Amino acid sequence: MSLDRPIDSCFTTNDAESTLRIGHLLAQVLAPGDVVTLSGELGSGKTCLVQGICRGLCVIDDVTSPTYTLVNEYRGDIPVYHFDLYRLEDEISVLDLGFEEYIDGRGVCLVEWADKFPFILPDTRIDVAIEMLDESKRIIRIIEV
Ligand SMILES: Nc1ncnc2c1ncn2[C@@H]1O[C@H](COP(=O)(O)OP(=O)(O)OP(=O)(O)O)[C@@H](O)[C@H]1O
Ligand SMILES: [Mg+2]
Secondary structure, three states: OOOOOOOEEEEEEOOHHHHHHHHHHHHOOOOOOOEEEEEOOOOOOHHHHHHHHHHHOOOOOOOOOOOOOOEEEEOOOOOEEEEEOOOOOOHHHHHHOOHHHHHOOOOEEEEEOHHHOHHHOOOOOEEEEEEEOOOOOEEEEEEEO
16 A cells, blocks of 8 residues: 555545554655644544554654643654644634744644644645544545645
């Protein structure tokens, strides 16, 4: 399995390990400056996919949901900035995190719940939408816009 850019792909996974593998696959085509948004309901697997991307980028740090810290920075082949915007109320709070500086930075930005704040997202990005079909089945759509 491989991905070509621009990405326009859809996958079905039946367990978390398969979603990790999709993340790993996506990592192979990421470069510094890329922004990946992840949308999908609570528990759909956004963090799981991020863990797969990080595995693919040889991140050595623990990859956990930054629900309280809002942004985690990991060291891998390239820097990885992992956001979780779930708890933020408005665009100003996101910008206060230094969001634009991260976006313009030398790493890859992975942004859970980015769809809450469409107006501050860069025009060029990779959108990942995870649909939860049941306890373990997910549809993962990856589109480069
Ligand atoms: N096919 C699958 N893909 C991903 N996760 C799965 C799958 N099947 C079951 N799971 C389980 O679903 C959960 C997904 O949790 P995860 O934290 O990745 O979701 P999330 O979308 O980041 O949630 P949140 O919105 O709270 O941040 C995990 O417990 C995982 O084991
Ligand atoms: Mg999460």
